[in-house]
Amino acid sequence: MSSILRTSILTALATVSLSWGAGAATTADEVLFVSNRDGNAQIYLMKADGSGQRPLTHTPEENTEPAWSPDGTRIAFTSYRDGNADIYVMDADGTSQKRLTSDKFSDNAPTWTPDGRIIFRSIRDRWTNFYVMDTDGTNLKQLTGTKVDKGIPMLSPDGRWIAFVVHGETGSSEIHVMPAAGGEAKNLTGPLSKNRKMAPSWSPDSKRLMYTEAKDLALNIRIIDPDGGNPGTLTDNVYTNAFPAWSPDGKRIVFVSSREGTRTEMARGDIYVMNVDGSGTTNLTRNPDEDNYPAWSADGSTIYFVSLRNGTAQIYSVPAQGGEQLRLTKNKGNDVMIRPKAPQASKLRPDTARDTVIPNQSPVH
Template sequence: MKAADLGLIQVLGSPTLSPDGQCAVVSVERADLAADRYLADLWRVPVDGGEPSRLTSGELDREPRWSPDGRWLAFTRSVPGSGPQIHLLPHDGGTPRVLTSHPLGVASPRWSPDSTTIAYVARVPEPGRYVAPIAQTASSEPPRRITGLRYREDGVGYVLDRPKQVFTVAVADGAVTQHTTEAADHDCPAWSPDGTRLAFVAARHADRDTVPARDVFVRDLGERRTTVVTRTDLRASHPAFSADGDQVYFLGTETGGELNETYFNPTSLWVTPLGGAEPAPATRLTDPATTDLVPQPLTVTGTGVLALVGRRGAVDLVQVAPDGAVADVVAGPTQVLGYDVREGLVVAAVASDTEAGELHAVTPDGSRRLTSFGAPLAAAGPLARMHEVSGTAADGYPVHGWVLRPEGDGPFPVVLAVHGGPFRAFGWRLLDQAQACVDVGYVVVMGNPRGSSGYGAEHGRAVRHAFGDVDVQDLTALVDLAVEDFAGDPDRVGVIGASYGGFMAAWLAARSDRFASAIVDRATVEWNDADIDDDVDYTHLYIGTDPEVQRLKSPLTYAEDVAIPVLVVVAEQDLRCPPAQGRRFFSALHRAGKRTELLSFPGASHMFHDSGLPRHRQARLDAIIEWFDETLKPGGNGRSDAG
């Protein structure tokens, strides 16, 4: 795979099954490199193994949802100059009808049980903001008066003046009703079985700027009354009513700890009863020591609740019984991207190390693949398989990861990739960056060091106030495995990482002698000046409050000690790891006479490598290959202070 092959990757959304179980509909998205945009179409996929067919050819068609009566297919469509709006397509095809016209678009459409109404969320801007012709340009808008810390979000921008609200739209006449008005984001709407109530989540509490709790609310549509049903002690998401409507299941993460330790606490399945005068204590159904659920919608069945769980790089679909017992539904060296279920039939979008995603039908009798959306990418050239590896760190701790190896005898230069987070994980999924590096002759090693998710609570919490310590031991042990077992060259090892991985690349460049080149991508390099516009206080959470410790844990402190070439990458609209951090690191290296370059992406947010402009994504991959070729291959200038 090459950077130019990005346009061949077909990315699947979550499928929807027709009520009769005969076919599924899924959104298939791709990058158009020539037009520098994304396109997504809906595909109808017969469950019996028939040939898939394209159902729409819009601009960006996503989030398909069959109506319970099978008459309609609702979906969101984005066209140039407009946010996504709900469209309605008859079950037998035809021209879609537009149901909504919100200026900033809509998301999360959900059908009422009687198929007459669709619930959704939409951002509601203050008058005079964001929408032409009232606000022709951002500079013509009135000033913002900000009184709290939580006012911007990476990839969105300002959010305090355009909160998400819950709406419903009637299918018959398009009548829209707004159900929430508070100045907070409302999300994840879900219908009660009788269609009289809506559950959703929101952070309406007074200290929401500093405490990342989010409650579950239930709205009685007839009485127009909203009740909070949780106790503001969890960060809740994705509520789902029980079959009898007397309880609400939801995903929740504990917010405990003086430093908002939510962000390395596992996500569990909870249930709370309804009907009391005050919110009752919620009951946790899954064990946080071993089970970390993925924030995706829940499905209540007759025998339990379906949810996704992260496990050692896999994302499995499981069923949680009322007593908390967890049973696998779709599991293996794969990642489930989304699913739908009808009377025992599950259709799941599943990714693997060489497939960006395919639809599978799963029954008690087994599983079968229904699509071949990855065929164009596979035809472009062979894709490298991920080899699972395990080992031991210097302190005896077990390490786990993967190595991708080129064809041939070696020795090959090695690239260590470090994921972001740190409470995230690499796993069984096609990674364009790794494939592009293998294609030009690099051994790529990826792992989930201490601090990663999917390995239990203690593994995730192990880096609290220990950045650049135990995680370094785990990562260097994985490099040893790549060198010893996969023909890696110990003298030609590079490191690349973004976000937390960018910090780690900078830290290793300054504090380790194992590496010959580094790419520091969207990193925090100075903890006592980490101006992060987000609700996570990463500095206090992971480094601590002592200014001297913050200085000693900052890669910028050791810029003069860097003895290898360093490429610094920044995204100019990054609100998670502000570009000033990367620029500062580049300036310090340059002044110290080190070989360094700065690659700055205009208009890009923190996650641009996944969802930014296609040409930016391609340019980033090309730059990675070019940098490592210059600094790790014969004729390059690797271990050098010159330039």
Template structure:
């Protein structure tokens, strides 16, 4: 409780997690009805440094919505629609089959051709070709999984996205970025002082975060491609809780320069801040609505931490949460229809609110949750919690049915932020 109070007072130091170890994801809850899909190893992928089909199968299985049925033991293994043994795969319970082949090109790249076939009707649902260099094969696999996911569910996939999080091992803090499946973790910035509150720009090319490297909280922005970083907010007092405007031109931040914790808008390249909130001692954790017209935030103006919404142009704030004495860390889904936040209900748990009906559902059974973040398709919510005294990352579906644990080898991992799709 003390740690959460310190965070609420905007002076907590983030515990975070491990060096360069990739994460592994364990599915601990699945959808009510899993869709059965057979996946055969793509022709010639066995010789690749990164075979495609294991990644596709892991992506789909990890979603909790698919039951992946192996087809590598068929004789012969099908590599094209006309080679499919529909009866054999249907007998295993599959409804569709994913097959394909990897063909080398003269320039050292590869052509990945694949088909998704409905086994009952024998209709080809997807037929596509992707070109990739050897180092891009993992991304191609995620893209294939996204295409299959969308074709079957009618919703976009999110396997081609990335996540950011803060890691701590010993006294070393690292802001890291990895693929959505935890693979390929890379350190964006490292420090012996705390790093916290990473937030993605909508285009996925920049991160904003808070660093204590100068012995006080300062908001930085950083380009991922070049590594260029700069101070956005380094005013007197505390500078914290950055949030990107949808167009990437502005950051909403929490500053104490004028007393209390108040929300301000600052040009992303730095400049004169414009104050938004005028009442309450603590106003923090801003988050823009997808259309950029409003900001959600946490405020104590009603006596306890609650979630509010106000126009970016300024004006009256509307209170959104009323149940319980603690509701904080608001994020809104990409479609603007669902709010996720942390509520105090037998512990601190991830909850969602349907903004049309204002109905609230608590999703998690953990009790020390924080920092919820929607996937780019709005299907999953990534968040931090505690296990064995360590910070760990979990994910839960918007309906609460699918649950995942993201495991790292050592250290604390906290402050997750799910980024946009990688194009």
């Protein structure tokens, strides 16, 4: 695999996670995605079968990183329309778009808490740190203040914890977890080593974390408890195994693998599923072109993915048990960031996530 292709995969892994919808309890038939078919990246909405595609944003500047609210009625997103990356919110039909942050430094990567607040990442203090606010932009609270480079905040389905990647100065990276209310974080995969860890993904019950580890030319999927216990291996080969995402019922995992290609095709992947213990691995796409970025439908019956088989990044779907692959988007642009509508079913009281703490843990350094 060329160094350019490998760098592309590692960069994507560090910035994209595809556990959207984990923990969903209701079936929905709408999918958000980002497309540059008309120029700059805009947020689009479509039905599960690809019909009814329409843009929800229409500005000359980019709009990206859409995130469904827990009840599916609103969308948080990142927009550059005011000259800088800021957090915005809009109704699910694209109306009532409102700017929530207005700092001179970039704010991005919004995610919703079960009680309807928004966590996001910001470099307003010159380091990437996490903040939380109400959906009108008020009651802003800083959750982290450490001087390290942090990846995207991945909130657990129960709203209690945030998993994230900490990047070291030597290019290393490790998975950390912290209380969603703020406080000390724990390094789950350290100490820092040359093997980069990335793309944490929560199980629907919030009891396990998957992540991807880069070692030599291979990428493999690991699993661990959020307190650092019970580490395990789900894939162990010399190929690319990446972008793992839990099924809504927590019994299966979708991921991308190059294991059926040649050693020179390690950047070309197919969509696979396996049981949560790593058994029963099945190739769902088996296409000579790149298939990537899988995401589960809310009911677990369908897997959406991005494919380059038509020259540009387009969205496809395939039954989770295998079957006919359907092309959902057809344009000359690139369609990415698949976000199926899958509101999380939180069992917490509205104030529970704000009060959670982890005792006796070391801060992130």
